Amino acid sequence: MEKKRVVIVGGGAGGIILANSLNQKDFDVTILDKSDTQVFQPAFLYAAFMGKEVPTKKIPKLIKKGIKFKLDPVKKVDLTNKKVFTEGGEYAYDYIVVATGTMSDASTVSGLKEIDDKYGDYHTSIENAQRVWKNLNSFKGGTIVLGQASPICKCPPSPIEGVLLTEMLINRRKLKDRTKLVFFTPYPRAYSAEPINNVVEPIMKERGIQIMTFFDLDHIDANTLYSLEGDQIKFDLPIIIPPFKGAKIDYEPKTVLDDDRFIKTDKFNMRIQGFDDAFAIGDATNIPTSKAGVGAHLEAKIVANILQGKEDKFDGRTNCPFDLGYGKGTFVIGSYDQPVVPYPPSRLNHFEKMMMEKIYWSSLKGTFDFIFNLYFRHTDPIKLNKKFSK
Amino acid sequence: MSMEENKIFVDSRGSSCPGPIVDLAKAYRNSKVGDTIEIWATDKGIKNDVTAWAQKTGNQVLSIEDQPDKVVVIIKILKR
Numbered sequence: 155m156e157k158k159r160v161v162i163v164g165g166g167a168g169g170i171i172l173a174n175s176l177n178q179k180d181f182d183v184t185i186l187d188k189s190d191t192q193v194f195q196p197a198f199l200y201a202a203f204m205g206k207e208v209p210t211k212k213i214p215k216l217i218k219k220g221i222k223f224k225l226d227p228v229k230k231v232d233l234t235n236k237k238v239f240t241e242g243g244e245y246a247y248d249y250i251v252v253a254t255g256t257m258s259d260a261s262t263v264s265g266l267k268e269i270d271d272k273y274g275d276y277h278t279s280i281e282n283a284q285r286v287w288k289n290l291n292s293f294k295g296g297t298i299v300l301g302q303a304s305p306i307c308k309c310p311p312s313p314i315e316g317v318l319l320t321e322m323l324i325n326r327r328k329l330k331d332r333t334k335l336v337f338f339t340p341y342p343r344a345y346s347a348e349p350i351n352n353v354v355e356p357i358m359k360e361r362g363i364q365i366m367t368f369f370d371l372d373h374i375d376a377n378t379l380y381s382l383e384g385d386q387i388k389f390d391l392p393i394i395i396p397p398f399k400g401a402k403i404d405y406e407p408k409t410v411l412d413d414d415r416f417i418k419t420d421k422f423n424m425r426i427q428g429f430d431d432a433f434a435i436g437d438a439t440n441i442p443t444s445k446a447g448v449g450a451h452l453e454a455k456i457v458a459n460i461l462q463g464k465e466d467k468f469d470g471r472t473n474c475p476f477d478l479g480y481g482k483g484t485f486v487i488g489s490y491d492q493p494v495v496p497y498p499p500s501r502l503n504h505f506e507k508m509m510m511e512k513i514y515w516s517s518l519k520g521t522f523d524f525i526f527n528l529y530f531r532h533t534d535p536i537k538l539n540k541k542f543s544k
Numbered sequence: 545m546s547m548e549e550n551k552i553f554v555d556s557r558g559s560s561c562p563g564p565i566v567d568l569a570k571a572y573r574n575s576k577v578g579d580t581i582e583i584w585a586t587d588k589g590i591k592n593d594v595t596a597w598a599q600k601t602g603n604q605v606l607s608i609e610d611q612p613d614k615v616v617v618i619i620k621i622l623k624r
């Protein structure tokens with residue numbers, strides 16, 4: 155039998171895990187990416203608020219022998235004719251998996267581009283995260299405002315993690331009495347899912363963080379944020395998470411993209427709407443779960459199983475570590491049919507988040523699959539909800 | 545001024561995190577005055593959230609219907 159050609163667009167967390175999970179006896183695997191380097195994005199948080207290094211690795215070092223990697227930006231995916239068009243040429247496929255993540259687009263909010271260029275952010279690049287760290291260190295007092303500029307945020311705990319780590323830094327720099335910390339969000343409460351909000355909102359309030367809910371950023375002008383709902387916040391130092399969209403790639407048919415360029419994907423079998431031979435995983439999809447590495451990981455495994463003839467179905471599992479500052483943490487754990495668990499904060503949770511950084515690169519190769527499987531079973535949301543939900 | 549009035553449909557079933565309120569906020573952002581937004585959700589929290597949201601934003605909840613397998617909410621956009 156001839157090998158099936160699998161083209162994976164995007165060599166981020168999802169794309170690499172998928173490539174490494176396919177058996178090369180049956181599949182000829184090619185990864186296309188516009189960059190040859192993978193950045194460990196969760197570390198942007200610690201670069202911006204603690205001045206730490208962001209680990210990076212070359213993609214060819216992360217993939218198993220036999221997998222082809224091409225540094226070649228993708229411009230168009232023709233699902234009807236099973237072809238991918240890149241800057242360098244074209245690739246025909248038997249199966250395609252799109253794992254292009256998100257891209258930020260500050261230009262969609264008037265005034266945000268200038269703010270982002272000047273003050274940076276902690277979601278888009280190492281340089282931007284370092285800019286946040288620099289600004290926080292030269293800050294002498296005033297109002298710091300932090301929040302997400304659009305309803306979609308990669309890694310939903312990250313806005314609150316950012317404001318809690320800012321508080322910790324300001325406190326350690328003894329600037330607390332000269333600083334007002336304002337957190338804004340388009341949702342009715344600090345964290346969108348209520349059970350975990352009940353865990354984190356009291357902590358934010360206790361640390362003196364002012365929370366502006368229903369604040370959907372409309373525009374920024376003269377050091378003031380204005381919301382669609384008609385409120386305003388004046389600031390001295392802004393830390394704003396830009397809006398996220400899908401990658402700038404054309405699709406045939408165009409109808410597989412939603413208004414924000416995310417790919418309309420079946421939330422159980424990860425197939426792109428209307429196609430049996432095309433899949434999307436990770437942040438690039440429109441499925442109703444958090445945009446997080448854990449999802450990209452689990453979805454990659456689902457697609458690998460389906461391609462290799464095993465029946466499988468994604469259950470919408472999320473499992474996002476949540477840093478609460480001062481060495482404590484919680485987790486956001488839920489699934490399609492289980493509400494998020496009100497998981498109590500602990501030092502162990504924080505330790506697990508720090509461990510994630512240590513094992514990340516080897517986990518891409520599948521080295522720790524059995525530990526992950528054990529861990530996911532151990533933290534099953536049905537079990538945890540029985541224990542922690544009232 | 546003539547504006548085409550749209551019906552926006554949002555299937556938020558199965559969303560527990562980040563939750564249906566995120567899908568509502570997203571639909572609101574992409575809407576125009578006169579549009580209606582219909583949301584399907586399995587997370588019952590949507591009922592309180594949508595009421596609070598409409599009050600804050602000055603929009604109108606046309607109906608909230610509890611069905612056996614989901615909640616169906618219909619909203620009319622009066623303000624943007």
Ligand SMILES: Cc1cc2nc3c(=O)[nH]c(=O)nc-3n(C[C@H](O)[C@H](O)[C@H](O)COP(=O)(O)OP(=O)(O)OC[C@H]3O[C@@H](n4cnc5c(N)ncnc54)[C@H](O)[C@@H]3O)c2cc1C
Pocket residue numbers: 163164165166167168169186187188189192194195196197198199226227228229253254255256276277278308309312401402403435436437438445446447448449450473474475
């Ligand atoms: C501050 C922060 C904290 C986070 N914390 C956590 C956490 O604690 N836990 C967690 O699970 N997740 C966390 N995440 C989220 C996690 O990093 C992402 O969800 C994950 O990387 C998504 O994987 P992906 O494969 O879908 O996309 P990505 O890893 O973003 O990869 C997408 C790839 O596609 C490529 N690409 C894009 N466009 C093109 C094109 N046109 N042609 C070719 N290639 C293209 C890109 O170059 C990139 O390599 C965090 C993210 C941030 C920003």
